[in-house]
Amino acid sequence: MPEGTTPAVPRPPVDQHVDYSVPVGDDVKSTTCYMCACRCGIRVHLKDGRIRYIEGNPDHPVNRGVICGKGSAGIMTQYAPAKLSAPLLRVGERGSGEFKEISWAEAMEIATGWLRQVRETDPRRLAFFTGRDQSQSLTGFWAAQFGTPNFAAHGGFCSVNMAAGGLYTIGGSFWEFGEADWDHAKYVLMFGVAEDHDSNPIKLGISKVKARGAKFVSVNPVRTGYSAVADEWIGIRPGTDGLFALALVHELLRTDQIDLEFLARYTNATWLVVRNPGGADDGLFARDPNGKPLAWDRARGAVDAALADLSPVVIGEQSLPDGRRAVPVFQLLAERYLDAEYAPDAVAERCGVPAATIRRIAAEIADVAFNQPLVLDQPWTDVWGRTHSQTIGRPVAFHAMRGISAHSNGFHTCRALHLVQMLLGAIDTPGSWRYKSPFPRPIPPGPPPAGKGAKPNTPLTGNLLSFPQGPDDLLVDDAGTPLRIDKAFSWEAPLGLHGMMHTVIGNAGADDPYPIDTLFMFMANMAWNSAMNPAEVIRILTDKRADGSYHIPHVIYSDAYFSETVPYADLILPDTTYLERWDCISVLDRPIGSAHGVGDAIRQPVIAPDRDVRPFQDVLIELGARLGLPAFIKEDGSPRFKDYPDYIVNHQRSPGVGPLAGFRGADGNKKGLGEPNPDQLQRYIENGCFWRDQLPPEQQWFKHANQAYLDGAKAMGLIPNTNQVVLQIWSEPLQKFRLAAEGHGERQPPAALRARVARYCDPLPIWYPPLEHEAQDLGHFDLSAITQRPMAMYHSWGSMNAWLRQIHGANRLYMARTKGEALGLSDDDWVFVESRTGKLKCQVKLMEGVNPDTVWTWNAIGKRAGAWGLTEDSPEAVRGFLLNHVISEWLPAQEGFRAANADPVTGQAAWYDLRVRVTRADGPPVSEPHFSTLREPPNAPRRIEILQYLVKAKA
Amino acid sequence: MKPAPSIVFFTVASGAGYGLLFWLGLLRPTGLLPQAPAFALTCLGLSLLLITAGLLASTFHLGNPQRAWRALSQWRSSWLSREGVAALLTYLPALCFGFALVSGASGLAVAAGLLAALGAAVTVWCTGMIYASLKPIAQWHHPILAPGYLLLGAYSGMALLAAVSAIGGVVGGPASFIVTLGLAGLVLKLAYWQIVDRLGPAASLASATGLEALGRVRPLDPPATETSWLMREMGFRVARKHAAVLRRICLLLGFVLPMLLSLFAGQFGGGLAVLALLLAALTVLAGILVERWLLFAEATHTAALYYHG
């Protein structure tokens, strides 16, 4: 509907066959959708306690009334027969699927027993890893209270490259901490996005951009979804966006189409970098005695770079007062990227994009940025106290996601994209990319990650997932051995900010760096689609030691459905569905804030569970109390929190700061900071289950240097200080790691890793071919293989949904028609897809809109027979396939050490580096590998052959 | 289009039944047929049996056969409704005809027979028009389709008539009619196939999507990965190879063989003729079953464009 028009509908004609005014239901409750992580507001209409209809909440800031294909199918998720119905205890061998139902009392006893023993001996032997949950502020806190450093959520295999690349560069990120200014952008450049976490906001945004006639360019090897509606599709070769971006940098510099003023004001382009090759300070910022970075002032020489009246030079090597030599960051940047190595002609071939196109795109974005600035009559005041009468924007907006981050060079590629944005001055201005509150935050936000010194019965203080500034902050022992089971924050992944869930089971299986006792997982289908190489995960989970005991002695898992991972756990704690529980989309985690202001949200139960299940958060809080974790008990040892809602309202991370930022204070009038409000949840419910703060107009732009904004954010407890967030072109933390690798400082990487750390911890963005491609015959494995998220399916968790599985019941391998025909293939032919480490069999579909050197498929449609409440003849298991079976979790062993198939800086799983070879397949028309059929859990409901869902009110 | 067995059977059986009724009503007064009431009664019985069986079969594919009576209401616009009405109305003169035969009212028999013949022709025409009026199906929406139904009905009816009249001792006339009608049917069928082979579908995927300006349009992903009622109904496709074989079978069984058998019967008469004409009737019916199956199987619906392009 065009905004603001209500179509004139004539009076209803008399029609005896139609009841026009049947009430939708007898009750309607608002809550937050969780068919994916987009966190849209929904209104659930109920009739006699059954769901009649789920619609988007028109008042909700995330989705503004729209709802996606998954969200609209929530009824079938709620009533799916694959729902787990009672706690289960394994009675057969792992993987046999032999379980007995037990009571919750028993389940809690067992879990407490296992966990207590671990905590009393060596808490590190608990690995607590959670998947696509949105309660990390609770789960992470719980893990720290337990005393194990081994906690993470799915971020490490998801998009930590994007998060880290952004947070260490611009203090926000594409990912969930930023968004395009859909309302003003004149040019939107999107890299590697099929769906994203911001599903509905992006779709709403695209519709605005298109309605305005702004140009929308999609860089993506595949032309579907967003790329299909783009004004221009650039079918790049996977893994080469960094080159493409740096060629844009080259062009912008060559043609001098850069916003030097912006760079001088808002970035560290003017900061002086010590030039002392071989020295311990080489590449570090020249600082004054107070530690403040220095810039070279035209008149005064080396001065505090933050001075209001600085007149900086950006070119020229200078002598510092102490005699050392230093150059401005800008010069280092210009020298590097003006090199012919980055010229469009030099990169075109590798990117699969014509040099002329790269030049044109550079010229187009420069033209829009500099010749078509967006001027808002909105005064604002900067950190130097100067009021600007207008807000002037560079209306070029970038957005990027996993097409960038799921490569082993993704961290640097992401930084390269931010560099282009900075050169254009297109950061948090009208029409450009913008921070979502509570971002920007200081770069890096700090403090460093907790996890050193784990001791029995002792909490770890601080955040387990946080921000190293240099070698001293790494979680390694004196020999450089990782302290975490996943090796995040070690020399293998110094900025492993989100942990490395993809390595946990592999490392545990090799007792590397040490064995673990209990693997505790929540909402992660690790024995299937979230594993790189699921067969290996299954092998390890069922692996036994010489004495016949399982290699990983205890596996506890909480799922809501009968997923592929359930049979591999010893104890199943069945969760409720998203419509049956309280949840908190917290400012302490990844809230629903937008560029317009901070916000958060809750879920409230809209229907009562009809099974013996409990919300996992309640269970976790009870476990915390049973184990005596200090934050979960009162002085007398009794539970501190009754349940999760009690925790949401009354837990305080620091005085006045709790899970929810809205309606705080005794009377609910405080935001951000304030004492707990007993009526807080009620206030949220009355407000549609969300809270949102609207930034005043003068605070909405240039937030990194907007004094009023910074003051306000500090007052709300969102940032620790009101200093300007200076965007970091040159990243000093990276240089510190590199210096260590060059032999400086107390903490240095082990010999085997030195060259690697030195190479990849470059303080300026670099490009290198995906690591997986090294030591491989790329002529033999001649195709890149990637996946895309289908808009109507959320990873594995839609196959139990009777409606969604009709849309995506099986998947095929899409390949360029030219390539397919050269192999003599036509649609639906069976092929083998072979990689360095595995082989699978599936059907092909030929298409035009795909980079010719790329094949792709929809992610996670293939299912294991017997899972998800489906019969074994289901297409998901017979024709569907999972690309993961040919992805390796390790890189080819190099120099005697086994590296994760991941980004060497952040540990991000490199799903999309995969190379394969496709050949015609013979044999029966069944996809391979085809694992044995899983046995259903006890008391699974009888399978129906006809579903006639109907919940109808009377007229 | 899916060749639903009930519909294929219905059009073949009722086509032959009406054909038989038509010829019986039309030719009996001319004296070309055996005049014994037993002969006419046998033919009438056979035709009503086929007609009734066909009509009953046609209700099998209805979702709600108990409401079938409602189908008589829309004769002003719907050929299906008209067919129903005509079919039911035809029972009146046909039953009258039978009554007259039994009671020996010869004047009434002639009049009722002629009326029944008219009813039979009208009904089969309506059947043909049901299909011929469907614009989305190019292979049906053609002026040759309804006459084809009429002709093949008449042909198969004649084959039945000839067989029965041979039993009644009359061979020559009906047998030569078979040859004539068979020849006409053959020509018509060949012409039809020539037409449909040259005919594209009623539209293209480009015009079905309004995307002509972009050029050729090809399906990438269907809306659902499994099938649907629509696709089972309209997505049915027969391989060209199979169709060619079936066409030959149809020609051989439905036309060439029965014509040869009829010639043979006309030549030799007697007991062998009876056998030959019985065989001819059976091959005609078999051939037309194949013809009818192909008529569906080779028909394409524009809705399938969205899936198959």
Next chain:
Amino acid sequence: MTCLPDRPPGAPALGLVIDLDTCVGCQACATSCKQWNASGHSGPLPDLHPYSAGAEGVWFNRVHSFEAGEGAAGRTVHFPRSCLHCETPDCVTVCPTGASYKRAEDGIVLVNHDACIGCGLCAWACPYGAREMDEVAGVMKKCTLCVDRIYNETIPEALRQPACVLACPTKARHFGDLADPQSAVSQLVADRGGQALMPDLGYRPVNRYLPPRQRQAESQPIEDQPTPLDIKNPLLRWMGRVLTR
């Protein structure tokens, strides 16, 4: 009843306008339609073998993906398909029972499920494949244009629109009176060259599809200056640049 009603010129013709230029193929219109109608006027919309092989169900709105054109001019187009509420639809006139009808007052084409015998002929007569057989009830069903939403007085006025239109996250779906040249939908059709599907068949569909827009002309490189050879030491350009905060 299956004769088409007399529709005086200008009588409202309610329908949808679907923008193929912005549709990303997300399926929101398909599933929101399914859930609204499952318990609505036409409900239930059965699903056969819902948890095994051959799962299929009744959907009033189905989203296809196509590729169109060749080479660099080629496009991927997502294409939702539902009843077009034609002005002269044979699906109505072929119906032998009168169950299928077009309403004189608003042009909506509906099925009276109590009278339908499930003969399927209307589906054969619909070129667009818009009719859906409920094989369990043995009756034909189809998009009702959400007749039980758009006139539903128990729903707030702003939400009296088809479920698919409200759901669509790219706002590619528009609902209104296509007979009124002043209506927003008619304006869109006029501005964007809205297409009727298979017009040659003469069904005069009411719904219109807005074709993908011409892509913005690729601008020429604005300037290729200075060429790399022109700049001996490019850094010098910035050397003397006077910058202030």
